[in-house]
Amino acid sequence: MAYPYQGRDNRLITGRIHPRARKKRKYELGREPTFTRVGERKIKKIRVRGGNIKIRLKRDMYVNVYDPTQGKTVKAKIVRFLDNPSNRNFARMGILTKGAIVETELGKVKITSRPGQDGVLNGVLIQ
Known part of the structure; x- marks a missing residue:
């Protein structure tokens, strides 16, 4: 897999x-993409510019679910992966990105965080 070089193209x-x-x-x-999946929690720490640390989430089985009707956030276990509308190949492989839909103990949840960037899974309960 080629990693993106974020400068000018080499050809006219x-x-x-x-x-x-x-x-x-x-x-x-450019760096390799983080394909976050459902499973036992596993993170990877990366040193980024300025000596800061970026946490990449490789696997997790819990998601912080926000319930808009009650206005509360609860930690819920992911039962199974349902769909990823952003990429049909990600949907087939079960990769969690922003916008992915998972089934939890509370119901269907749409992922609102970027697990490869933020290192956490946040989601909103959908009816």
Whole structure:
């Protein structure tokens, strides 16, 4: 799998190669995607720019569910993965991203957080 280089493309529209003005920079680095799945909690810590830490969620079996009718948030266990409207391949593989739908003990929940970026699973109860 190729990781995205977030700089200018190497070729012009005509197909000619761009003359290199400089080398690639570390801040233009792309990283492998985090395919978050349902399972025993597993996180990965990554050092990012400025020495900060980004937590990537690899697997989790609990989600913080917000109930809009009661206005409360409860931690609920994920029973099973239902769908991921953002990508049909993610739906087939059971990958949790923002917008994915899972079934919990409380009912159907739509994931509202970005588990690969935030390191936590938050969701909203859908009727």
